[in-house]
Amino acid sequence: MTSRRSRTGRLARLAAIVLAAAAVPAAASALPFWMKLPEGVSTYSGRIDGLFRLILWITGIIFVVVETLLLIFLFKYRYREGRRPRYTHGSNRLEVIWTIVPAVICVVLALLSRATWADIKQHLPKDGVQIEITAEQFAWNIRYAGLDNKFDTPDDVLTLNQLHFPVGQPVIVTLHSKDVIHSFFLPEFRVKQDAVPGFSTRIWFEGTRTGHWEIACAELCGLGHYRMKGFVTVETPEEFAKWLRDQAAPAAPEAAPAAPAASPAASPQEAKS
């Protein structure tokens, strides 16, 4: 009898847990847009968002526990005439516990973050579409290595505020600035890197689907900071190659004879890898 009751109890509890676990993603999709991160469209956006959610869960639980304890204490120990407060100067055991537990949580978070950070900012892919971006007040000068994927060759393409790159291939961007510090921010790609005058910074990212997005400047750079906007087009490698050819063609008609030589390397990534 007791065992059956406890079994149904266990089953009910299990069902509740399963339901709760199922409710979390359901609830997440029902959230208003402003409670969600923008859709991630780079290969590493999922890893960043995953860490964000992990930290949100951990800090969320700590937040709820601490604030609930606070409210319980405030209610339970509210002033009562003649109540004798507990006279204590503390507990070394508790001090040790609440020193070690947060320390362990923080160190684990740091270790989890380390690998993702290294993959995003420290280890650049060997091959990738080479793009050079020089920021200035208040525009992005974007230079493409062109079909040969080498800079300072006739098929280089220079645009203002127009960033095109192929889907499914790593893009390696070298950032410079002419004047003040700017910050190259692609919100949906989870990319942010300051462009600093005096030295160059190399970053990489890889788009996971085609579409149109925007570049924003994230570092205050003067009165036009708010309108230092660029446009991102992620397209198929074929479309990208065509776009490069179209861009290069009118600007450098004398480069046309060179084009056949370059055309076998239409998708330089495949050629190299």
Added chain:
Amino acid sequence: MSSVAVAHELPHGVHPAPTSFWRKYIFSLDHKVIGKQYMFYALFMLVIGGLLATLVRYQLAWPGRPLAFMGKIAPEGMPGGQMLPEFYNSLFTMHATIMIFFAIMPILIGAFGNFVVPIQIGARDMAFPTLNMLSFWTAVPGAVLIIWSFFVTGGAAQGGWTSYAPLSAITPRGQTLWLLSLLVLGLSSLLTAVNFITTIINMRAPGMTFFRLPLTVWALFITAILLLLALPVLSGAMIMLLFDRVLGTTFFLPRGLVVSGQPWTNAGGGQALLWQHLFWFFGHPEVYIMILPAMGITSEILPVFSRKPIFGYRAMAYSIMGIAGLGFIVWGHHMFQSGMNPYLGTTFMISTMVIAVPSAIKTFNWLGTLWGGNIKFTTPMLHALSFVSMFVIGGLSGIFMAATPVDIFIHDTYFIVGHIHYVLFGGSLFGAFAGMYFWFPKMFGRMMSERWGKIHWAITFVCFNLVFFPMHFLGMRGMQRRIYDYTQYAHLKGLQPMNQFMTISLFVLGIGQIILVFNFFLSMRRGKIAGNNPWHANTLEWQTTSPPPHENFKGSVPSVYRGPYEYSAPDHDADYWPQNEPPTGARPAGAHAH
């Protein structure tokens, strides 16, 4: 004849009280008067900083909508009431600068530090009263310069409170005044720091050992050390930037700088990131300079109104030291996306994660203090409890940006703005309000109205959260900070209603502060007479008259027999046991009740 003789028989080291208005209220050497001067100075600047924030938020709620009356007040920045982007940049730069350097620091360190520290340690004044007067009167020209900068050609500084070079080297003249103002103010803070450190080390009353110091004193002691070590680095950096601007040096100006298509004349050899390293080497300890005193005040108030000792006194003191020490090795977490070597980013991430630990220790000890208490919800207590609950949010949101990969996305977004406001408003300012309601009776001899105090608290607490909590959502959507018009970005579409909601909440928050102003000034005249010890507290400031006499204590300075938080001790009749009350019965003098 004899009365004249008595007047000269003042205790050792005490000067007779000044009698002229000039020496008594203006160029006073009395730490209590100087503390009040700082209080009025900080409250005045707090109002200015708040008004600037209101304009910032107006623009964010209704980008580009003209504000007719502002066209008359600021015709250059808002011609016809229409805000210009450069004026918007000045507004948030000056809001942050004024709030940090001219409101939060003066009220926590200048006002409470000056007023409370000497009395709490049982001293008659600061170690260097003249230096103390000079500190305040050096801070005044600092404020004059920063306000003056609004009226120079090109307007006030517009490079953000962090004034990143090279932008800050090439912006209009207001930036030069910004630098001069903060250099002057930095000198004032250094004088204060030296004075605090000397006073706390040398002038404690007999029996006032370091581990009998109230935690407010501990916090201000460590704060003063932080100021002394961090501020000269900022001053050095600011002098270099000033030279770059006016003398043609190139500390922060790299070779080949081209501004608006023209080569910048004095460019070459400098390093733009050097400014950030120097600034944040100061800037991160600065964050703790602004939060530690508020932590001290909270630790002071919770035991008084829980009627029980602080939980883990030594852990509290050690964690203040831990925060201060670690505070010097985390500055790089402001620079994860700056182009600094990403390997360094990992190092700074780990040190930053570690600094969360002492903050956690403090929070749990505050909870431990409340546990099993007999809690009275007075106005100071409500503000101190708000500090605890809001600091939890500010502390936890810091973990997001400490994690370097997450910081890639939220760096320089409203998530950061939300975080710092939970620390500086939810933390420091609630701490300052708590201190104000707590020590007002001691400062002016009268109580503030509890009823109006509670109404003010409720409005502030609710509206604070309505203004600042949504900032986390804006940051999650990627809304950049310091941006004049976000509506043109595709990824920020649909965020205007939330911004309007926040702005309207800020208006209510601002109007709510009028209650505080009235409560403050009316209570000075009409409040209930406080008596020496209205809160039945143990520390020495409550064992003298309200307000204390010129020399703080009538007769000789008190002797201290026990720690500051002996509430509800089982071997004592009253539920409080002043630090200077001689022990009764067999208890040996100076025994620490444990």
